[in-house]
Amino acid sequence: MSFRILGTGSFLPQRTVTNEELSQMVETSDQWITQRVGVKTRHVCTAETALDLGAGAARRALEAARTEPQELDLIIAATISADTISPGLGGMVQNRLGAACPAFDINAACPGFLFALDIAAGFFARKAVKKVLVVSAERMSGLLDWTDRGTCCIFGDGAGAAVLGEGEGYAASELHTQGGDDVISIPTAWNNSPFYTVERDKSCVHMKGQDTYKFAVTSMVRDIRSVMEKAGIAGEQVKAVIPHQANLRIINEARRRLPEIDKDKFLVNIDRVGNTSSSSEPILLDEAARAGMFQPGDYIVMSAFGGGLSSAACVLKW
Numbered sequence: 001m002s003f004r005i006l007g008t009g010s011f012l013p014q015r016t017v018t019n020e021e022l023s024q025m026v027e028t029s030d031q032w033i034t035q036r037v038g039v040k041t042r043h044v045c046t047a048e049t050a051l052d053l054g055a056g057a058a059r060r061a062l063e064a065a066r067t068e069p070q071e072l073d074l075i076i077a078a079t080i081s082a083d084t085i086s087p088g089l090g091g092m093v094q095n096r097l098g099a100a101c102p103a104f105d106i107n108a109a110c111p112g113f114l115f116a117l118d119i120a121a122g123f124f125a126r127k128a129v130k131k132v133l134v135v136s137a138e139r140m141s142g143l144l145d146w147t148d149r150g151t152c153c154i155f156g157d158g159a160g161a162a163v164l165g166e167g168e169g170y171a172a173s174e175l176h177t178q179g180g181d182d183v184i185s186i187p188t189a190w191n192n193s194p195f196y197t198v199e200r201d202k203s204c205v206h207m208k209g210q211d212t213y214k215f216a217v218t219s220m221v222r223d224i225r226s227v228m229e230k231a232g233i234a235g236e237q238v239k240a241v242i243p244h245q246a247n248l249r250i251i252n253e254a255r256r257r258l259p260e261i262d263k264d265k266f267l268v269n270i271d272r273v274g275n276t277s278s279s280s281e282p283i284l285l286d287e288a289a290r291a292g293m294f295q296p297g298d299y300i301v302m303s304a305f306g307g308g309l310s311s312a313a314c315v316l317k318w
Contacts, residue, residue: 002121002124002125002167002168002169002170002171003120003121003124003132003164003165003166003167003169003170004164004165004166004167004168004169004170004317004318005162005163005164005165005169005316005318006064006065006066006067006131006162006163006164006165007061007062007063007064007065007066007067007162007163008060008061008064008160008161008162008163008282008285008286008289008290009056009057009058009059009060009061009062009063009064009160009161009162009286010057010060010158010159010160010161010279010282010283010286010287011052011053011054011056011057011060011158011159011160012043012053012157012158012159012273012283013043013044013045013046013048013053013157013158014043014046014048015043015044015045015046016041016042016043016044017041017042017043017044018030018040018041019033019034019039019040019041019153022149022152022153025146025152026146026147026148026149026152026153027149028149028153032149033153036247036249037153037154037247037248037249037270038247038248038249038251038268038270038271039153039154039156039248039270039271039274039275040271040272041271041272041274042155042156042157042273042274043156043157043158043273043274044141044156044157045139045141045142045157048139048157049083049139050079050081050082050083050089050137050138050139050159051083051089051092051093051096051137053137053138053139053157053158053159053279054077054079054089054092054093054135054136054137054159054161055092055093055096055097056159057135057136057137057159057160057161057279057282057283057286058093058097058133058135058159058161059097060161060286061133061135061161061162061163061286062097062133062163064163064289064290065131065163065165067131067163069097069098069099070098070099070100071130071131072094072097072099072101072131072132072133072163073101073102073123073128073129073130073131073132074101074102074103074120074123074129074132074133075090075091075093075094075099075101075102075103075104075132075133075134075135076090076103076104076105076106076116076119076120076132076133076134076135077089077090077093077103077104077105077106077116077134077135077136077137078105078106078107078108078112078113078115078116078134078135078136078278079105079107079112079136079137079138079278080107080109080112080138080143080186080277080278080307081137081138081139081140081142081143081277082105082137083139088103088104088105089105089135089137090103090104090105090135091103091104093133093135093137099133106119108177108278108306108308108310108312109184109277109278109306109307109308109310110244110246110275110277110278110280110304110305110306110307110310111175111244111278111304111305111306111308111310111311111312112136112277112278112304113134113136113160113278113279113280113281113282113304114173114175114281114302114303114304114312114313114314115175115310115312116134116136117134117162117164117170117173117314118173118175118312118314120132120134120164121170121173124164124166124170130165130166131163131164131165132163132164133161133162133163133164134161134162134164134282135159135160135161135282136159136160136161136277136278136279136281136282137158137159137279138157138158138159138276138277138278138279139157140155140156140157140205140275140276140277141155141156141157143155143186143203143204143205144204144205145202145204145205148204150207150209151204151205151206151207154246154247154274154275155205155274155275155276155277156273156274156275156276157276158273158276158279158283159276159279159282159283160276160279160280160281160282160283160284160285160286161282161286162282162285162286168317169316169317169318170314170315170316170317171227171230171231171233171299171314171315171316171317172227172228172230172231172314172315173227173230173312173313173314173315174223174226174227174230174311174312174313174314175310175311175312176219176223176310176311176312177308177309177310178215178308178309178310179308179309180309181307182208183207183208183211183212183215183307183309184205184206184207184208184212184306184307184308184309185201185206185207185307186203186204186205186206186307187200187201187202187203187206188200188203189203212246213247213249213250215305215309215311216244216246216247216250216305217250217253217254217257219305219309219311220243220244220250220254220303220305220311220313221254221257221258223303223311223312223313224241224254224258224261224301224303224313225258226313227301227313227314227315228301228315230315231299231315233299233315234260235258235260235261235262236262237299238261238265238299238300238301239265239293239294239295239298239299239300239318240265240266240267240288240293240294240298240300240301241261241265241266241267241300241301241302241303242267242281242284242285242288242300242301242302242303243266243267243281243302243303243304244275244280244281244303244304244305244306245268245269245270245273245274245275245276245280245284246270246275246280246305246306247270247275248268248270248271251266251268251270254266254303261301267284267287267288269283269284269287277306278304278306280304281302281304285300285302294318295318296318297317297318298317298318299315299316299317299318300315300316300317300318301313301314301315301316302314302315302316
C-alpha cells in the first residue's frame, strides 16, 4: 500500500517583480538574469505570510480532491521559511483549514516536498492514514540579501500542495543527504542570549553557485535514472519530468545527460515563478495537472536538490 494523488493546488502572491525592476535595485540586467538563471519574473509577498500561501494552496488541493478538511488524517508541511519557529506551518495550516488531525513540519530545503511524500508513504504502508495533505510554502523573499545579485534574482515566493489517498501511485523513490553547510546555508539569527559570543553570518541565503551547479546536475541525473530503474520504466514511458526549478541551465544540462527521456518532457516554469525552494515541484505539478496534461496510468518523474546538501526523486503513477 502506498498512495495516489487525489488533487493538487498552488498559490502565488499577487505581486510580481520583473528583471527590469531588479536592475534598479542591484547591479544586474534582464539579459544577465535570463542567460544565467532563466528567470524573467517572480512572485513576492507584500502582505502575505507563508501561512497564507500554504493555506491557499491546501484549499485548492482539497477542492480538486473533493475532500473536506475534516477528512484529513495527517498534514505534513515542508518549509524553510515558516512564519514562526513554533507553532510550525503544518499546525497553522491545520488550524486555518479547520482540520482536526496531527500536523508537523520537515526541513529538507528544496527537496522537502519529495521527502514529505516519502514520509507520507510510510504512514500509508502502515495503514495509519487514509487521506494526507502534503503542503510546501516558502517566503524566500524574506531570506534574501537584496544587494546580492547572485541570489536575489533567483528566488520567488509561493506554495504547492497535494492531497494523497489510498492507492498504488507511488512507484519508486530516492533520498540522499550529503551533510554540510559549505555550499548552501541560511544561518539562523538566534542571538538573544547575553552569554553567546560567537558572531553569526547574516540570516540570508549564502550559496556557492558553481558548486551548487555541479551537485545539482550530478544528483538529478543519478536520482532520475535510479528511480526509473526501481519503477521498471523506460524513458518513452515517462509522461513528464518535474525538475526543481533552480536554474534553467541546470535543467538543460540534465536534459542533455538524460537522452533516454525526450527533452520536451522536462517541464519548466522558472521563467514565470523563479526558484520557490520546496514549493517548486508541487507548484509545477499543479500547473500541469490543471492543464489536463496527465491521464490515469501516466508516469511522472519528480526530482529536486538543494541545501543539506540533499536530493530526492520519485516516480508517480497518475
